[in-house]
Amino acid sequence: MPVTPPKWIIALVGAIGLLWIVPLIGVALTSLQTPEAIARGWWNLGNADFTLDAWTRVWTEYPIAASLWSSVKLTAIATVLTMLTAPAAAYAFHYLRFPLRRGTLILVINAFVLPQQVVIIPLFQLWRDMGLIGNVAAVIVPYVGLSYAWAVFLVKSFLEDFPKELIEAARIDGCGPVGTFFRIVLPNLVSPISACAILQFLWCWNSLLLPMLFLREDVPLTVMLARIAGQYDPNVNMQSAAAIVTAFVPLCVFILFQKQFAAGNQVSGGGKE
Template identity: 60%
Template sequence: MTDRAPRWVIVVVGVIALIWMVPIIGIVMTSIRPPEGTALGWWQFDHFDFTLDAWRKVWSKYPLAPALWVTVKTAGLATLFTMLLTPAAAYAFHFLEFRFRRLMLVIIINAFVLPQQVVIIPLFRLWRDMGLIDNILSVLIPYVGLSFAWSIYLVKNFFEDFPKELVEASKIDGCGPVDTFRFVVLPNSLSPVFAVGILQFLWTWNALLLPMLFLRSEIPLPVLLARISSSYEMNWDMRSVAAIVTATVPLLVFMIFQRQFAAGSQTRSGAKE
């Protein structure tokens, strides 16, 4: 029999969860009611009028669908490249011997404490000279490059407890560094790789600063949401719709990746595939 948590713990957790849910309920209620119905607060239910006008209007008045596609494309590619490159780099830094290995690792990890605002002006000048302003590469390259500071550190810490006997056995079997990484290390390291994917996707999906500066014609959802929020009209209902659309996809991706994360933790079995 498993020990049940004390009742007071359940009550405290329930209260905290309810507090977290209140803003979400407010956004949903604002999106399905006319603006005049929520002028005095969405919690006022004296005259509740259900309507989906905001859901229809926001798709026609603002480029919500193109912005959704741009966000999916940038966040998806940035997450994919990070998940592919990070374990390979962490494997090289941890298992391979080469010159200036520690110095390069220190330089990469130190970028973690570098504020993103510091690199904006140099990046803007670089992208302008290369003609990459209003190009997806202008945000995709920083997304992947800036993520190496924490992602390599995360996966390398996982390799600290990785069974070195497996690596040695693969060398005896005739595997080179690439085959060892592909058939031994990577299949048994899915847990941190999916953890990196979750964090990277959430960061790039909600990123605002870089796409606002570098993208012009094709903008992602956070930039569009900022533009909707900065208009002079009282469009709280359409703002709520845009916020719901912006938050739904990362929530679904998190749930999917969480299952893969749990499954990945079981692959560390010490067996080659």
């Protein structure tokens, strides 16, 4: 039987939810008002002057559609590469025996504590020397590489409770390491791989620093959102409209795949149930 929580808990959760919703409402109303109405306060609905001018100007004066496609392209490639390579790396670290296995694993996992800003300068110098500034590879490679720390850790945590009997049975039947991975392990990694995909998608989609530094054209939505702010005019209503466009896709992804996201949290917290 489900237990009904006390009313004060419901009221507290509702108040916290309201604190999260109010800024979202403010952004939506700001995108529909004139600069003069925004100056009086977006919450002052009595004197509000609603218009779609900000939405029209954003789509006509800035290449939002091209930036949307760039965000989809960068995020999709980085997410797919992480989904393909992180499970294989976690399998190798967990089941295979090779020189420097433990040291390499510690090196990969310790990237958790490495701030992204630390690698920016040497990475910029490397891409400049290789002529990759302005190339999408200059962003996709760090996206995938920097995600290995948590992606490999998440999948390896799942493998801690994976039945070893299945691995031994596959070896008895003549499967090598590659065959065991593709036929036995990989089909049972749907939950952690889904969690990795969702987390990687959200991180890459919302990333600003790497594409701002390494891309000159074909920039994603986050960079375009930063460029919309004028030098003398903040363009708050246009920024709000662009922010809604930027946040719409990851919000839909999170709503559609929230079960996999919750399953990923359970896996990273203590393995498979």
